[in-house]
Amino acid sequence: MTDAPESRIGVTERERALRELVAHLGAGRLSPAEFDTRSAAVAAATTKRQIAELFTDLPAGAPYPPTPRVRPVPRFPIIVGMFAVLSILLAVVSGNALWLLLIIAGPAGAVAIAHYRRDHHQVRGRT
Template sequence: MADNPDVRVGTAEREQALSALSQHFSDGRLTLPEFDERSAVAASANTRGQLDSVFADLPSPSPNPTASAPLDLRKTTPPANVDEDDGTDGWDWRKTAMAVTPIVALILFFIVPVSNSWLFFLLIPLVGALVAGGNRSRRRNR
């Protein structure tokens, strides 16, 4: 079914196509106007056929030169700051909660008639502590 040119593509496929176009551009296979034109087509593509037409005259991207080197497993360590995928398809509720909290605190500051309304701003570190504390189980499993 993936070979059918009428199959609709999603954001992930469009992003992969844009990444591949960037690689072709950095390899010198595309000029800037060609890259701009093909990027516009890839970004607005709805079907597999539209994406494939962007790469019709391009070879498959060259592999990373460091990837073809022999892999020494003794020196390979995972990055320390990379979070494991938690199955949320890229949406992290913790980041959203931290982004929304200052806005909520500001709204409460102006809306709720309390004599010490500045205390609503204490929600920001409180939510930060709760969000960071909720991530402990994932850190222990590594």
């Protein structure tokens, strides 16, 4: 890896530069027309030097704002909700209240599968 000005950049670096341009636009340092011009230049940039040239007249700070962390969506509540809706729908459509047992059986099965996967991956990771 190199930090040379002529080293190539990727999508991540372009996204960070765009977020910084948005911050400068929000702070009033750029007009909408300047923002449009610079954001088009960021999209076309291929090297670190090309990106750096777009920020020479703007106040210094962190080179790029930090990348926001994305929290994973919890799957268990979604699975429970899906089983509840499915079981109620099947009970109403079929007229058989036994379908309501899926409200209990579905999430229990999901928990069992999650435990199996966790244990399976732990054992697999040790060998």
